[in-house]
Amino acid sequence: MxxxxxxxxxxxxxxxxxxxxxxxxxxxxxxxxxxxxxxxxxxxxxxxxxxxxxxxxxxxxxxxxxxxxxxxxxxxxxxxxxxxxxxxxxxxxxxxxxxxxxxxxxxxxxxxxxxxxxxxxxxxxxxxxxxxxxxxxxxxxxxxxxxxxxxxxxxxxxxxxxxxxxxxxxxxxxxRQRSGEVDSKLLAAEAYWRKTLATAPRRVAPRPGAVLRATMHTGIPEPMLRAAAQGIGATVAAVSLTAYCRALISTGVTSTPVLLYPMSSNRFDPAVTSVVTSMNQWLPVLAELDPDQSFAQAARALYVRNMRALKHGVYDPDTVTRVREDAEREGGPLDPGYHFNLLLPPMTVDPPEEIQESSIEWHTPIRSTGPGFYLMASADTTVRLTVRVIREGYRREELHALLTTMRDDLLELVGSNGDKVR
Known part of the structure; x- marks a missing residue:
């Protein structure tokens, strides 16, 4: 060959x-x-x-x-x-x-x-x-x-x-990624990883446990959440990530600062928007939430922080592995972090015009590897929040509380219509 x-x-x-x-x-x-x-x-x-x-x-x-x-x-x-x-x-x-x-x-x-x-x-x-x-x-x-x-x-x-x-x-x-054309971006991405992980919390990684997976059907039409997010100067991704971060803290899963790993699809460049391959790469974002902040203030701050991170969405995974190893050698074990992804597939039918009743669906997971704590948000008509946990010490009760807290934050954001279904 x-x-x-x-x-x-x-x-x-x-x-x-x-x-x-x-x-x-x-x-x-x-x-x-x-x-x-x-x-x-x-x-x-x-x-x-x-x-x-x-x-x-x-x-x-x-x-x-x-x-x-x-x-x-x-x-x-x-x-x-x-x-x-x-x-x-x-x-x-x-x-x-x-x-x-x-x-x-x-x-x-x-x-x-x-x-x-x-x-x-x-x-x-x-x-x-x-x-x-x-x-x-x-x-x-x-x-x-x-x-x-x-x-x-x-x-x-x-x-x-x-x-x-x-x-x-x-x-x-x-x-092109290896031609030298993007060398400066790769160096900037490496520097971003080093700076973020240098200040990330050091917490002993919990042991793997039984896989739990559940979906909160929020009942919130995607256009309604998008309009509410735009109204506070953020995006659906930002408000979903904010709800996740706030729920992790308020339910006692972790404390601030929270090491988040949102997914970058790396399709911001019009030259690669229609390429079919895997372009997903995780990015570290350190979220420091002030308990006195409103949801809107927290979402705007996290939106800016996340957008700055997305500039570094293309990086060499082998280089980042070395960066992580260096960070752990210098400062101890890194917090395993909390992963997040948002998928907005094409709408196949028109979304409802009003908020629907929410519900939680429990799944029998078939996968047992991957991120230990992972929120997958999606919306092809209404917004769904799927959390998968592969960490010891979690039960349905804790996951139910996490999902309910996220739903309540998003319902409050979209306004008084949320009162109809609480």
Whole structure:
């Protein structure tokens, strides 16, 4: 294999790969994601759908990529198939009556051999003349949440016969990241990590415990929360992160300052907005909340701090590993921190116009690795807050209190309409 046929991983791909390396071999399937796309109720056949799948794979090189990890210091990517027919042959899975529940449990736990397998598998339900749903399992090396949204948009456009303009590709991005073009940004990111971790709290990491996972369906329409956030000079991400931080303190999970790790999707540059790959990288943000601050004041302050951090969203994960090791050598064990991610997928139906009744849904987790304390906020109609905890000493009661506290803060923010459902 030569340098002409392989390329370095992007920093986003490398970040995911380093996480996978730390997993036990039998848990490496936890890098898999699953989703389901609805198809038009009429006017398309199964053959049309598979043609669009092949075209999608040709459009986004990450869907035709395998990985060479022989050299652990320089893992690389390569394009492995060159035709729509090859894409379809590699990803098409048998079974027209496969249930979504099987995809989300059994199939998501079937690992990819990343050195030989294309990093996605596709099932099509229904008949030749009336296809039902397209169900996909994809590895996180190939796409993150924003990338999956791009895939969905492009798939439906290709299915409709549209001609789409070219998009950036991961290999191009990886070469640019290592070309010297972004050296100053990488050095600034390294300096930001060093400065933040130097002042981060030193707390002994709690031992792993049973996995708890629950979702608070806040009932708050996303447009309503967005308008309320804009009204105080913040964003949905900022107010969600603020509610998380305040709840962690008020319920006794931790104390100020709080070491937060929000996710950067790294798609602020228009040149990479439509790239399909994994671009997610965690960023440290130290939040010092004044107990006398209002929610709005805390949200504005955290919004500014988070935006400053996002300027450093592209970094070399191996460099940051060394920075973390240096910080621990100099000051003791770092607080493991509290992770956060916000996903705003396309709205498939119109959101409600009024606040709905809230509820908590408890999940049976299948994943047992990853961040020890993780809030995933999402909204395709109303806002949902999913917390996953893999730390000893937490029970449903503590998680219930955390989620309820976050919901109450957000309800208060959107105004008196929240009183209708308390």
């Amino acid at each position: 030569t340098a002409e046929t392989t390329y370095p991983m992007t920093f986003g791909q490398l970040a995911v790969w380093r996480d996978i390396e730390r997993m036990l071999p039998e848990r490496r399937w936890e890098g898999n994601l699953s989703f389901c796309w609805s198809l038009p109720p009429r006017g398309v056949t199964a053959a049309d759908v598979w043609r669009a799948v092949g075209a999608l794979g040709m459009r986004h090189a990450s869907l035709r990529t395998t990985f060479d990890v022989t050299d652990l210091t320089d893992p690389r990517q390569r394009i492995s198939v060159d035709s729509p027919a090859d894409v379809i042959a590699a990803v098409r899975q048998p079974g027209r009556d496969v249930a979504l529940s099987r995809i989300e449990t059994e199939e998501i736990q079937r690992p990819f051999a990343l050195n030989t397998d294309l990093p996605w598998r596709v099932w099509l339900t229904g008949s030749d003349d009336a296809p039902g749903k397209l169900m996909v399992v994809i590895h996180h090396m190939a796409a993150d949440g924003a990338g999956i949204n791009v895939m969905e948009r492009d798939f439906h456009a290709l299915l409709a016969g549209e001609t789409l303009p070219p998009v950036p590709q991961p290999a191009e991005l990886a070469m």
